[in-house]
Amino acid sequence: MRRSFLTGLVLVALLLAGCRGTQSDNPPFHMNLDMDFQQKFGPQEANPFFEDNAAMRAPVPGTVPRGELRNNSALYEGRTEAGDYVDQVPIAVDRAVLERGQDRYEVHCSVCHGKAGAGNGIIMRGDYGYAPASSYHIDRLRDAPDGYLYDVIANGVRNMPAYGQKVPVQDRWAIVAYIRALQRSQNATPDDLPADQRMELVEGEPDGTQPTAAE
């Protein structure tokens, strides 16, 4: 009697052992919930007091946070005081900025515009019915001022929604700088290379293999 009871217990335990970590919609079990859900609101939590049930409230339009007075129209709007697009990126561009731009470009932009900027990202290749993304390697965009590209990121254009709410100002300019680098890369001539690397290009095999040694 006792023996069968014990074997049964062990069998049940083994059976339940399979349940560890399996997916279930039972909420996690906590012995003591005293301070797990405190009477305050964190970011993106629900607050039943308001009609839309959100604890995060939208600021009144026109309010300016301390330290975020955006009074530099070239930097924040990509436009001069007169309202024209600025020709040049208004921040200092170095290698770190370009690499940041590449990183952000590949996170936010390459999904549609493609990693090389030819307008062939996965959303465009997949036939999902999205309005075609433009290639950066067309004359209209090569000649467009930097401020225009900034404005498109910040506010969107035609069928492309705005990314300003997701991409901070410095990152937008970094992306613009990287797009300029992409445009150069797809429109380059051997003269753009430094002299020593140009030699390698000339000596490389016509089938594209690397030269064994540069003289």
Added chain:
Amino acid sequence: MPQLFPKKANSLPILSLGASLLGGVLLVFLVWYYFSPEFKVVGYQPEQPVPYSHETHVDKLGMDCQYCHTNVANSKHANVPATQTCMTCHSQIRTQSPKLLPVRESWANNEPIEWTKVHHLPDYAHFSHAAHVNKGVGCETCHGRIDQMGADGVYQAEPLSMGWCLDCHRQPEKYLRPNDEVTTMGYTQPASFIERNLDRIKEEGIQPPTNCSACHY
């Protein structure tokens, strides 16, 4: 004088000793097993208002984690994307899908989608995403293979218990990866990764706190 205990009472000591031993072992096993966060917490997969599939968006479309969770690298809180992020694409893709109805309603009525949070730390344990992401803790290490979680929703893959946190804070070199691999799913560490991580820890002065004030304030 009659005997106080019958003869079969001779087996009582050995039986009670055996039963208490076995019972002790069983009790330890049951508590260790069933009261553990691995049993109580791991695998929580609540039903969400929208059957959002990370598998479709990450594995099939190859989107980077930060496309939607934009603030992981500069905020304590890794944000759930706003409806606006969904509508970036779904204003033009699958505009008639019944699965996306709550998203379109949220967009039209200016009311947030009420997602159910899966990974909930108690409010007295404070966690910063930015502090971890910028020092090379990959998404996968704590959240599991999110890219393989389909339309059934995200489930909790790790216990997020204090012991589990401290395992890494005491030996971070076993888990860190290069910063540009943080959002990579299915990353495999190279052979000499312990040395690489120890070098990095030394170079950047990474000192994972194991004191109370780090998280419990």
